[in-house]
Amino acid sequence: MPSPNDYFVCSAGHITDIRNIAITQIQTNGMPNANLPLVFPELKTFLINQINFTVADPAQSFYDQLPTCCPKIERLQIMGDPSMTNFPNNFDLIAPTTLQTVTVSLPYHQSIKLPSHPLVSILEVYGSDTATEFVIDDTVLLPKLTLLGFGIPNGGNNLQSIGNFTAKSFPALTSLYPSLLFSTPPIQLNIDVPSLATLVFQDGGQVPPNTIVHFNSTQWLTDLTYFGTDITFNPGLTTFQNLKAVTVAKYTSPLYPFSQGYPPNIGIMNLPGSSISTITPTPIPSSATILDLTGCQVSMPIDFNRVLQNTTGNLVLNLQNNVPFLGPLDQEKALCKLKYLNLGGTGVTSIPDCFWCYKNEPTTRFIVPALVVIPAGFSCQITLDSLNLVTIFKQTIIKGRNLGWGSSVGGNILVPIVPNEKLQANISGIAMNGPPQPISIQFSNNHPENTYQFNVVEAGFIVSTTTADQLPNRVMKATVTFSTVNTFINHYASINGVLSTTSNVPGTYQFRFLGLPFGTYNVNISNDYYSIIVPNVQYTQSYPIVNNIVPDAIVVSGSIIQLEGNFGTYLVSSSVTIQNSNSQYNYSVCLITEFTTTRISCKVESPISSGLATFNITVDGYSILEQFTIQSAQQQCESETNHCANNGVCTPDGVCVCNINQGAYYNNCSKPYPFATSGQVNDQNTTQRLISLFGDFGPNALTNSSVRINNTMNCIIDQLESTQFTIQCQLESSPTIYGPASVQLNVDGYLFDSKTYLIRFIKPSTGGSTTTSTATSGGVTPKTPKEICSETTQYCFGHGTCDDNGICQCQSGFNPVDNCLTKFVDHTTFTSNATAPSTSIQVDGAEFGFDIVAIQEIGLDNEIVKELLTNSWISNITINNTFTDAVYQLVISNTSILADTQVTVNITFSTQSRSITFGNQQLLINPNSIKLAVSINGWEYSSNVATLRVVLKTTTNNQQSIEYDCKETDISSFSYDDYGTLQYLRVLKDNVQFNGRFIDFALVDGRTTYSQTLLINQTSISSNQSTAMIGITLPQCQSCVLDPDFTPLLVVNDKDSDCSSKSEDQKWKIIVGCVVGGIGFVAIAVGSTIYYRKTMRTKKYNQQMEAKLRSLS
Incomplete structure (x- = not known):
């Protein structure tokens, strides 16, 4: 707890600092004026730290004046003031733009409430043995607070509860300093502040606390200091991923505090003066740098092989003044992996020989009791795993025993990875290309006798370029150019874990892979000692590439199609197929007739239908699909013949196949035959046997044809006078049935039967008059046509007269069609x-x-x-x-x-x-x-x-x-x-x-x-x-x-009549x-x-x- 010096500081007519005014004599000058306000406009520091603090009027508190008297105060300390009864009321109003550091002691408060403030970054709040609780309610907000100290520093302890530390109230808190005493039952300390990195339990010289610390998260704490054996962490410290340093004081238990394990990334562990009697056989993490057990009660045996199995030369082990630690350590070779070993003040009688091998090194590696000295006639025995070294860019690893802690002699630099067991060697003078060469390496600057000769070869390489090209039969050739490479060593390449089929083609470093699709690959280039990944190697198809397709104008079986483009230089094999999505004639092989670097010609083997065709071109095992619209003979036929005049179908070869019916077709099915459209009887006034028929009777001669009239009369065709469009024929005899007649044709077996009448036979006139018989009671009296006309037309409706043939002869302007009724x-x-x-x-x-x-x-x-x-x-x-x-x-x-x-x-x-x-x-x-x-x-x-x-x-x-x-x-x-x-x-x-x-x-x-x-x-x-x-x-x-x-x-x-009303x-x-x-x-x-x-x-x-x-x- 700070104890500032006593003084006033004035500047420019104002008090700026008030620090611990000493009060050695008390003189009563009357009570302070309660109405007198204090004004310190420039006061920046106010520190009061008195014991047995006395005030004349406890009702008048300097604390109550602070929100108005000291607008620029930055640092405030009030310890033991009995007038601070209103704390923490209005604390947030005290110098809200300047106040940074606050320390208060509240010896008379039973319930201590933490305040809120917008700017304070360091806050210490302490109570006395009268305090029973520290309250942190939901309204507390200290957004800038980074360090908080609190608790009961000394005296009795009646504390029963502590409020929860949350990110809502302490969003920036990084350091927490509890000052707690032993209590029954244990005090619960709940922490849920992700920003908290440091937790230090303050040792006020009292009995260590009995506290259960609960962390909501184990991801953020980095430094922990506590004392005693009665603090419990929940969860345990082995789960704290980022905990780097742990310091424990007044640890009175003989049990090792890390018997269940260490924080996984621990660096420093300080446990001086504790009652620890052993180190449990739990491996110390490789991240550990210090294990300080000075003045403890550690004794043998200790399983150093287990404890130090992860150590890689970074750990300092301090066992100084552990009096019970007695006996020989010469067989504890695991100690050779330490960076430093302090055994001073112990009863150790011997140490491993690795320390004597490098005793005279500039850097001290160990301290032992005075009675422990180098054995007489000692000779360092260095054991090497191999005298053959492979360097990667002049660096290699040397493994063995008693290799030391590194050296730098003759340009060769040895750096310990695991002291005495594994060293990284930087070797100068090694040739980058060639077979192994002898090189001497000294393991100690001051011990030239620790020098050995190695056979060293360089295996590192640097890739300049890596390209991928295609070879026939789906082989990818990866060509690697090295800017640095040892040609004495075999090199390999792999992709996706699959090795190339050949490697190190003389002078070229070409590697071949089978069956890889085109794309982007990460190529692993390696030898037996070193490998790298060459990323994003582009394997693109260079051939076949088709730039142009030149088919025949009409594609039929046997048509030649030319493909122009790049087809490589190997010219091992090629094939072309054509396919489309039509239901018929949708596939054909195109037989290769010409195969060069820039041209493929092929002959269509099967009919292929028109439309968008997909050409599958395969060269040397590589395929490419190209689409091209072709016109087949079938399509040309359909276009030129209007689908065979919709009377047939076009074959793939462009030939119309007409529908099957009783007739036939020609001219691509557009002309049906035979049919007759009209006819005439040429000798109608005589025998009516000579018939002319007009129509289309087909493109062939009519030698195998016949004509029938009304399906009853044969009409013999005159072959000389008949043509494709006219038939002249003669009936075998004159007709006996008159009127319209139909025609039937048979031309080369194709039939036609007229649905309408085409010709008309006229009944010959027999002469004489026509009469009609009418039945009467006395017999039949024939009526003449004239009489019938007069009766049926009412005398031609009064507008004409009936002639002898029974036809109305109308007056001018009247229509004979209606028997003179109409005009x-x-x-x-x-x-x-x-x-x-x-x-x-x-x-x-x-x-x-x-x-x-x-x-x-x-x-x-x-x-x-x-x-x-x-x-x-x-x-x-x-x-x-x-x-x-x-x-x-x-x-x-x-x-x-x-x-x-x-x-x-x-x-x-x-x-x-x-x-x-x-x-x-x-x-x-x-x-x-x-x-x-x-x-x-x-x-x-x-x-x-x-x-x-x-x-x-x-x-x-x-x-x-x-x-x-x-x-x-x-x-x-x-x-x-x-x-x-x-x-x-x-x-x-x-x-x-x-x-x-x-x-x-x-x-x-x-x-x-x-x-x-x-x-x-x-x-x-x-x-x-x-x-x-x-x-x-x-x-x-x-x-x-x-x-x-x-x-x-x-x-x-x-006609005048008397029938009903006339219009x-x-x-x-x-x-x-x-x-x-x-x-x-x-x-x-x-x-x-x-x-x-x-x-x-x-x-x-x-x-x-x-x-x-x-x-x-």
Whole structure:
């Protein structure tokens, strides 16, 4: 405890220091003024250390004045002041920016509380025998405190508890100095301060403490000092990893304090004057430097071999003045490993000879009693493990016995690793290259007789560069260049623990490794004595490297592919394979035809499909994958033939293999054959035996062909007059059945059966008049056609007369198609559609129209093979006073199989009459009529029996009728001819009738041919109306033309009658649609697999086809 000198110090008119004012006489001058404040503005030190401290008024404390009187105080010591009853209140307010060191003694406090302060770094707080506890509550905070002393220095001891030391209250505490006395039960000292490095129990000359010290962590304590035998550490000191020094005083137990082990990294152990009687056989850590047992009671025997087994020449063992330590030590060779041995004041009679071998060295290694002297005639016996030394950069290890503590003679420096057992030798004059050479080494500066000759060879090396290259057959060659190396010694290389297969290739130091993948490696270079790791050696593939792939434009079997790049210089072996991810033709070997350093040429052995191909190039056992997009013959075939016109598949060799059906194909499956699109009877006015058929009958001669008509009549082919596109044949006899006829072909075994009629036989005229018999009660009275006409047409509805043939001859302006009922109108309203070819015409508010909704390819079983929906158009419309011309081009997706198809619709309207040539007929288009022309080009057919169908949509009535002369006549929406072909469509709306007529021929490849119109389906949309789908069928052809027109008409009911109430306006209005003509198509034949079927009935409708068309309505 400090005892400062007594003095005042003044400076610049202020007191700066007050130190231990002596009070030898006490004189009463009255009580101090309690209202008088103290002011020491410059006071830095205030030290009071008095015994039997007396104050006049204990209620007035200098401590209470400190927060206001001394703003600059740095050091404060108040010992035994009875007026400090308020401590530690307001302690944190005392000079918070300057106060550093505080020492207080509180002899009258029973409960001592530690204060808080923002700056204090050194704090000592002591109590007396009245104190029962040191309180450290959760509010205590001393953030700058590094040293803390506390406790009961002397006197009696009533202390019962000490608060916990935590990092929260003491974040910077490094040193703790407890001053504790013996107590029962033991005092608990709990420490959880990671910054604490030093723990010193202060010895006040009293009975050693009885304390249990609990550490929350064993990682931070480095220095420990305690006294007595009654302090217990929990956990034990063997767990303190960083404890470097332990000092124990007043240790009265004979038991060795480290009998359970040492702190693992201990350096200094001081136990002077203790009652220890032995050193337990526990190895001292190699980190220990001092074991001081001066003045103890240690006696023999001691197992020095065990105790010193880890010693490496750093330990000083001090056994001085251990009187019981008696006897010889000459066989305790473990003592030779000590740095220093002090046996003075002991009863030792001999020591190991290693100490006598080096007695005269400048550095004293031992102290022994005076009676212990060097044996007479002593000769140092040095034992060497080997006289052959290998140096690593002139350094080596010498092992043996009695080697000493090192020397430096003749440039050779010996440094002890383990004194007398292992020395590190730095040898000068050793050649870096060559065989072993003799070198003399002296083990003592002062003992030249301790000199021995060794055979020394240098094994150290320095690597300058290490490179890795590839050799054939997956061999890596590591080439090592040394800046320093002894070529007399064999050197090796290993990677990942695997040695190279060859080493020390003469003059090159090349090492070979098998099967290593390319990458970065750490190469171990070694000899039998030394090794290093060369890190990050790059082993990269130098070949094969492909810079360019040059295939044939079309890759087929036998194609040559050239690979350009670097293929090495060894040229031992090579191979190439080609692979892709396609399901077929996805692998081929490419047979090597040329193999050089910069080029590989190979021939494709197997068909390979197009697309992104992976080339696997292997040269000398090394592979590389390169991707390149190739075009195979198959791909070229698919591109140029549109996948064989979707009627076959391209083989890998680029040849179209067409689908199998009853017909055949040519021109890469784009042209099916045989088929006939039209025909004519050349001698219709005579025998009707000479037939011409037009179509495509294949590229071969017709020598193995036959023709049948209606499946009953053979028609003999005229080979000289027939061509690929025309057959001239003659029936064996004249027909006996007249009307439309179908055609059957057999060309080289390939069959065709027309689904539509292609020719027509005319029944010969027999002459005479025609009569009709009518049953009466008296018999049968024949009626003439004229009579029948008059009855059925009500005398041509009063607008004409019936001729002898029963045909109405109408008055001017009336339409004979309706037996003079209708009259051409002179006013209509036509509206063109800018987005689609939808036809619409109005008469006095009544409207009629129809749409083209689809074009379909129909197969043998009436199934829809292909379908082109007409829902996207580009239009160009021109309008003047009398004429409207609207042209529509169908937009077809590029991805469609019908992408090459062209569909054009031309709708014209004129207020004037027009004459139109359609085929071999001249059509008169009446004023205010609509003409519709449809052109289809580029259709690719699936087979030779496929046909086309144009689908129209319109709205019809479920029931309808007209009335004339008080007679109501039902009007059927549809009427058919004798062959099942739809002839007329009639629709009544608000007493306006719309008529559509479909003629039974079309213009096909410039020729007229039979065209059948069918009602596909009719779907009710209300109780009164239905949507009708109408299909116009056409034979397979290259060019077809549809050219209908619609003419508006008025029905004039001018017959006076008395039937029910008459309208003022007795005119009924009707529009008659006239002539839905032929549809022409220019098409490319497309093959499909269609099996031969017999001729189908014209009214057979496929359910699947009906369902699909119904969805369009």
